[in-house]
Each structure stands twice: as structure tokens, then as C-alpha cells.
Amino acid sequence: MAVVIQYVVVRKGIEKMTFTSKQEADAYDKLLDSAEVLAELLEQAPVELSEEDREQLGLFLATEKEQVLAAFKGKVAPKPSKGKKEST
Template sequence: MTVVTQFVVIREGVEKMTFTSKKEADAYDKMLDIADNLIPFIEKSDLEIAENDVEKLSFYLASNKDDLLALLKGASAVKQTPPKTKRKLEAA
């Protein structure tokens, strides 16, 4: 018999992602918190962006926060990294 420990990130009663380590689950949960906080910030702009696109943009910025922070600190170029696999964004 095999025993598997899983850590599940749940938001508003919806299962978002399952991980095998607490560290990965916590990191993903924090990234979702950042994305949630970015939504009102983006919505305050004068841009007319559909709600779904605001969520996608927030998720993208949050999942690439290290590169974004470097750019905001004045870095001239972001190092090229292999494209990440796209994850379907569920309502955060």
C-alpha cells in the first residue's frame, strides 16, 4: 500500500492545484494572492480591458513577479527563459 501526501490549494471552495510539497503549495497560494491584489490595481487604469483579460494579465504578472520586479528596478533586459507551460486560469 502506498501513502501519498498531497497539498491542495483551494480558493472560494474551488480546488485550484494539487502539489506534493507544502512549499510548492504555499508558493502557488502566494502567487494567487498577488494576482488577486493586482486585479483592482489594473482595473483602476484608464485601459478598457475585459474582466477575463484583467484576470489573465494579473495571473501572468504574478507568475512572473521576479522578472517584473527586475524591470521595475530599472533592469534593461529580462533574461530569456524557456516558456512555461500555460495553465488554464480559473477564477481566482
Template sequence: MAVITKFVVVREGVEKMTFTSKKEADAYDKMLDIADNLVPFITSAELEIDENSVEKLAFYLASNKDELANLLKGVVKPKPVANKAATKKTNKKAPTE
């Protein structure tokens, strides 16, 4: 018989997610805290966004907090360079008889 330790993130009596490591569970719980704090911030913008969309936006911003922080600091992620081999045109001549 195997023993499995699970870490469950619970919000307002509702199980949100189950993890196998405490570190992952704590990170997810922190992300949910950030999302909860973003909801009133977004709502205060008076953009006429419905509550469900505000929650989705807050969750998205919280789950991408590192990238958002870099954008707010003015750090721009370099755009990926297209594969030259894929974009290079080949000029093959038809075989002559």
C-alpha cells in the same frame, strides 16, 4: 499500499491545484494572492480591458513576478547571443572534375 500526502490549494471553495510539497503549494497560493491584488490595480488603469483578460494579465504578471520586479527596477536581462556556428556562412566550392 502507498500513502501519498497531497497539498491542495483551494480558493473560494474551488480546488485550484494539487502539489506533493507544502513549499510548492505555499508558493502557488502566494502567487494567487498577488494575482488577486493585481486585478484592482489593473482595473484602475481604465484601459477598457474585459474582466477575463484582466484576470489573465494579473495571473501572468504574478507568475512572472521576479522578472517583472527586475524590469521595474531597471534591470534588463541580456539578450541571448545567436549561435555563431549556425549563422556563419560557409563558402564551399563545388568539387572540380
């Protein structure tokens, strides 16, 4: 019998993702932290967004961090990560 260590990222009591590496789990948890902060910022936007839309946009922006940072610097950003859809 094999012993498998798993790291589970849980948010609001909901299991989000399971990893076999603590480093990967920590990185994903940090991504979710960033997405949450961005969603809170979007709540202050001058446009009406539903909570789900804010969460999805926050996650998208956090996932595409390199492109967002490049855009703020006025630089050409790397290609976006296509097909990356995670639920929060």
C-alpha cells in the same frame, strides 16, 4: 497500500492545483494571492479590461515577477517563462 499526503490549493471553492509538498503549495497560493492583488489594481487602469483579462494579466505578471521587478529597476530582465499558462 501507500499513504500519500497531498496539499490542495483551492480558490473560491475551486480546486486549482495539487502538490505533494506543502512548500510548493504555499508558493503557488502566494502566487495566486499576488495575481489577485494585481488584477484588482488593473481594475483601476485607464483602459477597459474584462474581468477575465484582468485575472489573466494579473496571473501573468505574478508569474513573471522577476521580469516585472527588473523592469521597474530599469535593468535587463531574465528571459520570460514561455508556455506557462495557469488558470485562476
